[in-house]
Structures are given as C-alpha cells and as structure tokens.
Amino acid sequence: MSEFDITTPTQEPGYETAMEVVFQWNYDPEVEELRNLYVKAAEAQWIGSRDLDWERPIDLVKFATTPLGAGVPIERTSYWRSLPEATMVELTRRTAGFRLSQFLHGEQGALMVAAQLVNAVPHTDAKFYAATQTMDEARHVEVFARYIEKLDEIRPIAPSLKGILDQTLQTGDWMKKLVGMQIVVEGLALYAFRDMRNLTEEPLLKDLLTYVARDESRHHAYGVQYIERCVPCLGDAQRIELEDFALECARSLIDRNAQGFFTTLLGIWAEIGVDPVAMLTSLQNEREEITRDLPRGRRLGPVQGFVIPTLRRCGLLSERVASHFHGFLRENFGTRVAGESVEEFLQYLPELPADTARWVLGEMQ
Ligand SMILES: [Fe+2]
Numbered sequence: 425m426s427e428f429d430i431t432t433p434t435q436e437p438g439y440e441t442a443m444e445v446v447f448q449w450n451y452d453p454e455v456e457e458l459r460n461l462y463v464k465a466a467e468a469q470w471i472g473s474r475d476l477d478w479e480r481p482i483d484l485v486k487f488a489t490t491p492l493g494a495g496v497p498i499e500r501t502s503y504w505r506s507l508p509e510a511t512m513v514e515l516t517r518r519t520a521g522f523r524l525s526q527f528l529h530g531e532q533g534a535l536m537v538a539a540q541l542v543n544a545v546p547h548t549d550a551k552f553y554a555a556t557q558t559m560d561e562a563r564h565v566e567v568f569a570r571y572i573e574k575l576d577e578i579r580p581i582a583p584s585l586k587g588i589l590d591q592t593l594q595t596g597d598w599m600k601k602l603v604g605m606q607i608v609v610e611g612l613a614l615y616a617f618r619d620m621r622n623l624t625e626e627p628l629l630k631d632l633l634t635y636v637a638r639d640e641s642r643h644h645a646y647g648v649q650y651i652e653r654c655v656p657c658l659g660d661a662q663r664i665e666l667e668d669f670a671l672e673c674a675r676s677l678i679d680r681n682a683q684g685f686f687t688t689l690l691g692i693w694a695e696i697g698v699d700p701v702a703m704l705t706s707l708q709n710e711r712e713e714i715t716r717d718l719p720r721g722r723r724l725g726p727v728q729g730f731v732i733p734t735l736r737r738c739g740l741l742s743e744r745v746a747s748h749f750h751g752f753l754r755e756n757f758g759t760r761v762a763g764e765s766v767e768e769f770l771q772y773l774p775e776l777p778a779d780t781a782r783w784v785l786g787e788m789q
C-alpha cells in the first residue's frame with residue numbers, strides 16, 4: 425500500500441463558506457445560449473496527457489521570447505540588453521515559473537468556484553454549463569502543474585490572488601461568484617494568456633495556452649451571457665452591491681499587485697544576480713524613449729482593456745462605479761493610461777471582441 429492518509433501535509437486548513445444549494449425541477453432548456461455553450465463545451469473536451477506532446481523538452485532559447493508580464497517595459501532597457509544571454513534565459517524561465525504558478529493556483533480557485541456554481545445557480549442550463557467548466561478547470565490545473573514542474577518549480581500563491589479567491593469562494597451570493605470569477609479573475613487571466621500565448625515561441629507552452637485559452641473564452645462567455653440576463657432583473661441596491669463587488673475584486677488585484685507583484689519579481693531576479701537598483705535606474709533614465717514608440721493598443725492593461733468593457737457589456741458599469749474605477753486606475757497608472765476625466769476614461773474603453781476565442785488566438789484585434 426502507498427502511504428495514503430486522510431489529511432495531507434500540503435493542504436491548508438479549511439474555511440466556512442456561505443453558499444446556498446439550490447435544486448431546480450425544470451429540466452427543459454430555458455436559457456438557450458447557455459445550453460448551446462454547454463454542448464459546445466462538451467464537444468471541445470480534450471485530454472491533457474494525450475493531446476499535448478510532453479516528451480518534447482522545453483526549448484529554453486525559444487522560451488526567452490515569453491513575455492515577462494512585469495507591467496513595465498523592462499525588456500527595452502539598456503540594462504536588460506546588456507545582460508548575458510544565459511542570464512536572460514534564466515530570468516525568463518524563473519519569471520515565467522512565478523507567473524505560471526499564479527495561473528495554476530488561480531485555476532485551482534476556478535475549479536472550486538465552478539463546482540460551487542453547479543450547486544448555487546438556479547437555472548438548469550447554468551448548472552450544466554458550470555459542470556463542464558469544472559472539468560475544464562481540473563484539466564487546466566493538471567496541465568499547468570505539469571508544465572511548471574518541467575520548467576522550474578511551483579512558487580507560492582501571491583496574497584492578492586489568494587484574497588480574491590477566498591472572497592469569491594466565501595460569498596453566499598452566486599451572482600458575486602460569477603462576477604468575481606467569470607468576469608474579473610478569468611478576464612485578467614484571458615488577457616494574460618493571450619499575451620503569453622501569442623508572443624512565446626516555446627512550442628509546448630504555446631500549444632498548452634492555445635487549448636486553455638479556448639476553454640477560457642467559453643468561461644468568459646458564460647459569465648457575460650448569464651450576468652447580462654440577470655442584471656436587468658435586479659433592484660438598484662442589489663445592482664450597486666454587485667458593481668461594488670466587481671470593483672473591489674479588481675482593485676484588490678491591481679492595487680496590491682502594483683507593488684507586491686513587482687517586488688516579488690525583483691526578488692526572483694536578484695536570485696540570479698540581476699541588480700534591481702541598476703535595472704530600475706535604467707528604466708527611470710530611459711523611460712521617455714522606451715515608451716515613445718510603444719504601440720497605442722498596449723497602453724491599456726487587462727482591467728481597462730478587458731474587465732471593465734465586460735462589466736459595461738453586462739450592465740454593471742454605472743457612472744458611479746466608473747468614476748471609482750477611473751480614480752484607482754489613475755492612481756496606479758497615471759492619467760496617460762486612465763485619462764484625465766471619467767469621460768475621457770470611458771472614451772478609451774474598447775468594445776469587447778465579437779469573437780473572444782479568435783481574439784485570444786491573435787486572429788483579430
Ligand atoms: Fe481555467
């Protein structure tokens with residue numbers, strides 16, 4: 425017998441959640457778009473161990489094309505360009521190990537939220553869809569863990585991410601779960617997957633992210649299609665509460681990330697002899713010229729470029745909450761990104777892509 429035990433040394437202490445479980449006695453299709461999405465999801469199932477070529481070793485030189493996702497264009501500084509190739513490769517490997525670990529832990533959170541949704545949402549079609557998503561998320565956890573173990577090591581979850589997962593799991597309101605997970609967390613993830621998937625030239629990572637991103641674009645569609653049906657049925661107080669929940673989720677990820685995430689990256693880089701002070705000085709001195717010729721479309725981050733447009737589409741972007749979003753984005757990223765006024769901020773917001781799956785795969789802007 426293997427050493428099996430009921431409690432494992434790697435698990436965290438459990439916590440109480442406020443979720444309500446709802447039976448539904450109408451089994452007929454009712455929300456047609458969700459029923460269609462469920463069928464589509466069933467047809468698109470794939471198997472991590474069969475459909476990805478795990479035998480292929482990771483090509484570390486090609487891997488160096490993987491974006492760092494540092495939030496600032498570190499790669500364009502003269503300090504970065506002066507690093508020996510071996511250091512650059514190592515730096516990319518460890519940075520990606522950290523980012524992919526956050527994706528991995530986020531996937532575990534998504535797995536548990538999706539399973540909760542099966543219990544908590546009141547419509548049969550929505551329960552069915554959440555069941556397929558639960559399966560998808562289990563597969564995502566499996567493949568990310570396997571890839572990271574091949575690449576580097578699994579690093580701990582960032583406190584800001586853990587906070588939002590806890591909040592989403594703990595709330596008793598299934599609409600908040602949908603907003604926190606399907607719109608905020610998955611919106612951010614989709615944006616990051618898209619960037620990493622389209623820029624990396626490492627074949628296994630590219631394949632893996634292609635499969636995952638297709639699933640994720642369905643998860644996002646589920647959130648949008650379900651929530652946009654629900655919002656018009658809400659009273660003002662309930663809608664305001666939901667808007668504020670979305671705002672708080674986005675804020676807790678961005679605000680703390682703005683310092684915490686970057687500090688963690690600097691710590692990881694210091695492990696291999698990259699001098700954080702020299703790197704930051706180089707960034708400071710060359711800021712003007714490295715940001716001048718950045719493409720316009722890249723100015724918006726995931727919150728402004730994707731999460732807020734999703735909320736607007738769902739009817740969760742009142743003027744009131746838009747001004748709060750504008751305020752915190754301006755504090756974090758300045759007026760060049762967030763705009764001088766709420767009007768300018770709203771003007772900048774892009775429309776959601778008509779076909780998210782094609783957008784994620786870089787087939788449309
Ligand atoms: Fe996922």
Ligand SMILES: [Fe+2]
Pocket residue numbers: 534561610639640643
């Ligand atoms: Fe997902």
